[in-house]
Amino acid sequence: MARMEKGPDELRRIAAQIRIDIIKMLVQAGSGHSGGSLSVADILTTLYFHEMNIDPQNPNWEGRDYFVLSKGHVCPAWYAVLARAGYFPVEELLTLRQLGTRLQGHPCKSKGLPGVEVSTGSLGQGLSIGVGIALGLKLDGKPNRVYVVNGDGELDEGSIWEAIMAAGHYKLDNLCSIVDNNNLQIDGFISDVMNLYPLKEKYEAFNWHVVECDGHEPADIIRALGEARQTKGKPTVIIAHTVKGKGVSFMENLAGWHGKPPNPEQAIQALRELYKQREEIGHWEGKTVELKPPRIAEELEKLEAEFAK
Amino acid sequence: MLYYPITIGEKELPRKATRYGWGEGMVELGKRNPNVVVLGADLTSSTTAHLFKNEFPNRFISFGIAEQNMTAAAGGLAIAGKVPFVSTYAVFSSGRSWDQLRTTVCYSNLNVKIGGAHGGVSVGPDGATHQGLEDLAITRCIPNLTVLSPCDYIEARKATIAGGELVGPVYIRFGSEPMPIITDEETPFRIGEANMYRDGEDCTIIATGHMVHRALVAAERLEKEGLSVRVVDLHTIKPIDKEAIVQCCEETGCLVTAEEHQLHGGMSSAVAEVVVENSPVPVEMVGIRNRFGESGDPEKLMDHFGLGIEHVMDAVRRAIARKKRS
Numbered sequence: 001m002a003r004m005e006k007g008p009d010e011l012r013r014i015a016a017q018i019r020i021d022i023i024k025m026l027v028q029a030g031s032g033h034s035g036g037s038l039s040v041a042d043i044l045t046t047l048y049f050h051e052m053n054i055d056p057q058n059p060n061w062e063g064r065d066y067f068v069l070s071k072g073h074v075c076p077a078w079y080a081v082l083a084r085a086g087y088f089p090v091e092e093l094l095t096l097r098q099l100g101t102r103l104q105g106h107p108c109k110s111k112g113l114p115g116v117e118v119s120t121g122s123l124g125q126g127l128s129i130g131v132g133i134a135l136g137l138k139l140d141g142k143p144n145r146v147y148v149v150n151g152d153g154e155l156d157e158g159s160i161w162e163a164i165m166a167a168g169h170y171k172l173d174n175l176c177s178i179v180d181n182n183n184l185q186i187d188g189f190i191s192d193v194m195n196l197y198p199l200k201e202k203y204e205a206f207n208w209h210v211v212e213c214d215g216h217e218p219a220d221i222i223r224a225l226g227e228a229r230q231t232k233g234k235p236t237v238i239i240a241h242t243v244k245g246k247g248v249s250f251m252e253n254l255a256g257w258h259g260k261p262p263n264p265e266q267a268i269q270a271l272r273e274l275y276k277q278r279e280e281i282g283h284w285e286g287k288t289v290e291l292k293p294p295r296i297a298e299e300l301e302k303l304e305a306e307f308a309k
Numbered sequence: 310m311l312y313y314p315i316t317i318g319e320k321e322l323p324r325k326a327t328r329y330g331w332g333e334g335m336v337e338l339g340k341r342n343p344n345v346v347v348l349g350a351d352l353t354s355s356t357t358a359h360l361f362k363n364e365f366p367n368r369f370i371s372f373g374i375a376e377q378n379m380t381a382a383a384g385g386l387a388i389a390g391k392v393p394f395v396s397t398y399a400v401f402s403s404g405r406s407w408d409q410l411r412t413t414v415c416y417s418n419l420n421v422k423i424g425g426a427h428g429g430v431s432v433g434p435d436g437a438t439h440q441g442l443e444d445l446a447i448t449r450c451i452p453n454l455t456v457l458s459p460c461d462y463i464e465a466r467k468a469t470i471a472g473g474e475l476v477g478p479v480y481i482r483f484g485s486e487p488m489p490i491i492t493d494e495e496t497p498f499r500i501g502e503a504n505m506y507r508d509g510e511d512c513t514i515i516a517t518g519h520m521v522h523r524a525l526v527a528a529e530r531l532e533k534e535g536l537s538v539r540v541v542d543l544h545t546i547k548p549i550d551k552e553a554i555v556q557c558c559e560e561t562g563c564l565v566t567a568e569e570h571q572l573h574g575g576m577s578s579a580v581a582e583v584v585v586e587n588s589p590v591p592v593e594m595v596g597i598r599n600r601f602g603e604s605g606d607p608e609k610l611m612d613h614f615g616l617g618i619e620h621v622m623d624a625v626r627r628a629i630a631r632k633k634r635s
């Protein structure tokens with residue numbers, strides 16, 4: 001396998017499906033992180049369906065690019081992307097957070113979910129993991145690349161800056177960090193909880209190449225990832241400007257939706273909006289199944305009947 | 310339990326710091342396996358990682374004074390197929406970067422080796438900040454992690470090599486000052502299997518690290534008092550050799566534990582967990598009692614903190630007295 005290199009239009013349609021999956025997973029689980037999963041959806045979709053060298057049927061393929069979800073709490077989005085890319089059956093998404101599942105509340109390597117390289121969820125560690133993988137690849141002279149998705153709130157952690165310093169020091173141009181810059185963390189706005197800005201200048205001072213992009217516009221994410229791939233002698237950070245809760249009007253830009261799932265009523269309301277968006281941009285032709293979470297079975301049937309008209 | 314009789318006697322033993330076992334073990338592994346890499350946090354010489362660095366300069370990675378990044382990056386290197394050895398002091402490798410060790414390395418069960426240099430008060434003049442006294446407690450509670458605490462330089466080298474060849478995360482503790490070499494090349498070393506260096510009937514001293522030598526001397530002196538004391542080197546704190554401990558309880562009826570570490574949660578606690586659950590007998594503990602270390606001469610400090618040969622002998626007498634009362 002190789003890079004899928006899907007274009008922006010198809011990526012938008014996939015991301016619309018991913019958002020629908022996220023809401024269904026979260027309402028069925030009855031817990032989980034809504035806001036960040038929705039903000040990171042387009043980034044993850046573009047990484048897997050356009051940029052990264054992957055082989056979903058053979059997740060440990062030697063030629064693969066490595067991916068680390070440092071902000072592990074937004075794994076519902078990642079799980080949905082992995083399933084839709086073919087790493088494991090889509091139906092398994094509804095086991096999120098249930099006893100015995102491979103889809104743990106935060107990613108767990110030892111449960112054996114294909115595509116999960118390492119357990120994450122304790123913030124501030126993923127970029128260091130990426131630094132280690134990138135160093136290992138360089139030692140072996142391998143061309144594989146390493147992608148780490150970081151949260152902006154996560155950048156409060158001091159160890160992240162240790163990793164940023166090391167990546168700059170070792171000129172890890174095979175490493176790319178994408179910051180899901182949604183401007184919110186659990187307690188509120190980034191600038192109120194612990195001001196992170198100016199951010200771009202911080203990375204530059206640590207010898208990184210910085211690209212900014214609209215984190216909900218696949219064409220722009222593709223441009224940024226391309227620039228990262230072509231940058232030599234420095235690691236690249238893509239500061240992706242995003243909206244927490246993106247796509248669901250009543251979740252957007254509210255810190256309160258960080259670690260909360262929708263209740264059944266809210267889920268239907270969210271799905272009505274997301275189904276409408278999907279109608280507007282078109283269904284993804286690669287979709288194999290539509291998730292039917294038992295917790296909202298009846299209401300979902302009615303909703304789908306509305307859209308079938 | 311592997312039996313390999315050792316007699317100390319009156320002779321002066323050669324000395325070498327256990328940390329050299331770590332450095333030399335890594336060099337040996339580096340020759341065998343090109344994927345072995347060593348990570349340092351600005352303590353390259355004092356952890357003896359310079360031995361590896363001199364031999365394989367391209368496979369030594371400097372992380373600066375940044376243990377958290379180093380530990381999680383070691384996880385990344387393991388994902389990329391390397392066998393990383395993290396080389397820094399016990400207070401940092403077990404403490405500063407504990408969450409990285411727990412969540413990135415152990416929860417993912419990655420093939421990372423963690424070195425804990427400068428374990429114990431015998432670190433000496435640097436004082437409490439640099440004397441690792443809690444590392445065994447806070448590493449042995451982490452699932453998937455193997456925890457080793459060798460007794461001398463030769464055993465430290467064997468532990469490093471055995472730990473390096475085991476697939477999975479391993480923590481290895483060692484000391485900084487030259488200490489008596491009591492084992493030899495022929496002494497067995499199997500992870501998870503305790504070594505008996507002296508047999509006896511009245512009591513067993515289960516010791517780890519530098520306390521094994523002191524336990525042997527104590528047992529030899531007690532023999533002159535007519536007491537027959539067994540000495541066991543518990544070099545593997547986890548997985549603990551439950552069978553050996555139960556056997557000692559059954560055959561000698563009481564135990565003394567001896568470690569250069571806080572009693573809370575350390576090797577003594579680990580042994581006691583096995584004893585109370587399987588074969589309750591009197592246990593007397595020799596270790597650090599809820600105190601921080603301080604500056605001083607290494608061996609004098611050990612005596613000062615209640616880790617002297619006399620302290621071990623007293624503990625044996627108390628244990629035997631309790632056994633007779635019960």
